[in-house]
Amino acid sequence: MKRRCEESVPLIGPWMDGELPEEDRAWLAEHVAGCDGCTTRKALLAAQRDAVREAVVRKAAAADLSRMADAVLARVVHDRPPAAVLRLRVWGAETWRAHRGSISAAAGLAVAASLAVVALLSPLRSGPRPGPLLADASAGTTVEEIDFESHEGAVLQSGQTTVIWVDDDGRAVVR
Amino acid sequence: MRAVFAALAVLAAEGSPDAGTAPQGSRVRITVRAIAATSGAEQTDPKLAPIARNLAEFAKDFRWRNFRLLSEETFDLAFQSAAQMELPGSRSVQVTPRQMSPDGRIKVHLELLGEHPEHSRKLHTDYSIQRGGTIFVGGLRLDPAKPEAGTLLVAITQGMGGD
Numbered sequence: 001m002k003r004r005c006e007e008s009v010p011l012i013g014p015w016m017d018g019e020l021p022e023e024d025r026a027w028l029a030e031h032v033a034g035c036d037g038c039t040t041r042k043a044l045l046a047a048q049r050d051a052v053r054e055a056v057v058r059k060a061a062a063a064d065l066s067r068m069a070d071a072v073l074a075r076v077v078h079d080r081p082p083a084a085v086l087r088l089r090v091w092g093a094e095t096w097r098a099h100r101g102s103i104s105a106a107a108g109l110a111v112a113a114s115l116a117v118v119a120l121l122s123p124l125r126s127g128p129r130p131g132p133l134l135a136d137a138s139a140g141t142t143v144e145e146i147d148f149e150s151h152e153g154a155v156l157q158s159g160q161t162t163v164i165w166v167d168d169d170g171r172a173v174v175r
Numbered sequence: 176m177r178a179v180f181a182a183l184a185v186l187a188a189e190g191s192p193d194a195g196t197a198p199q200g201s202r203v204r205i206t207v208r209a210i211a212a213t214s215g216a217e218q219t220d221p222k223l224a225p226i227a228r229n230l231a232e233f234a235k236d237f238r239w240r241n242f243r244l245l246s247e248e249t250f251d252l253a254f255q256s257a258a259q260m261e262l263p264g265s266r267s268v269q270v271t272p273r274q275m276s277p278d279g280r281i282k283v284h285l286e287l288l289g290e291h292p293e294h295s296r297k298l299h300t301d302y303s304i305q306r307g308g309t310i311f312v313g314g315l316r317l318d319p320a321k322p323e324a325g326t327l328l329v330a331i332t333q334g335m336g337g338d
Contacts, residue, residue, distance in 0.1 A: 140305040144282075148298050153314070159232030166287065166298050166314035168326075 012042050203272035206249040206332040207260045212239035213325035220244045229309045264319050265290045280305050281333045304333050
């Protein structure tokens with residue numbers, strides 16, 4: 001095989017399929033026209049292509065598609081139904097899409113009712129408070145006036161003890 | 176008519192500028208304690224026993240559990256007389272008992288002053304507190320150069336001269 005033929009053989013197929021760029025098509029056509037070997041190869045490829053096409057057409061013509069619809073329906077009937085979780089998810093999504101306004105309102109009312117029940121039924125706390133609160137007179141101390149100058153600060157109540165807190169470094173300190 | 180005069184006398188007494196001030200000669204005993212509050216092992220200096228209950232309440236809400244007395248001074252002050260105590264880190268606290276309220280509580284003016292040389296005022300406040308009561312001033316770094324060293328807690332306990 002000549003050097004030019006080695007370059008031509010891989011391109012003959014794409015050329016016949018019309019997928020070769022113009023610049024390659026020109027020199028390949030010129031080479032094949034002057035090369036008996038490549039002319040034979042091109043003829044072989046064309047014959048194979050025609051043979052495959054004829055075989056496929058012949059097989060398709062012989063196929064019986066008259067019962068295809070029944071076969072598809074039979075497959076649908078015998079397939080397992082979707083899992084319960086999937087059905088529930090689809091149902092939930094469709095129901096939410098259709099009634100999202102009503103569902104949101106009902107959920108809001110339910111949460112409010114739950115909070116009201118908790119507030120009414122929970123026992124009163126006794127003993128030390130869980131967190132610092134603003135100081136008041138109930139602890140025996142009243143902060144009447146306070147100025148933190150250029151600092152941040154707060155008046156807190158830890159049990160019966162009033163704590164004036166000056167934020168010297170800006171970091172969180174309360175548990 | 177006598178009743179009307181009596182009522183007017185009561186009203187005049189309540190509205191007078193001297194109402195609620197301490198009687199002449201009364202003195203206030205104020206104890207200032209500088210405390211190192213750190214996050215080490217849970218421990219309270221035995222010298223802080225008089226305010227142990229207050230420290231226990233403080234420890235419930237704040238993250239410091241280890242309390243060590245750094246310095247302590249007790250001042251026997253007349254009303255309107257100021258006392259100043261030096262705190263670690265070149266800071267200081269100044270307290271002035273203002274007056275005694277009709278309900279027996281002591282009104283105190285407190286100023287917290289920052290490091291030298293500026294000695295800028297970090298806070299000033301007026302508060303009323305019952306006799307024997309303690310108030311905390313916290314948040315200043317124990318060591319201004321070491322933020323992780325802990326916090327300086329200043330405890331001010333008020334009592335009357337006879338307490």
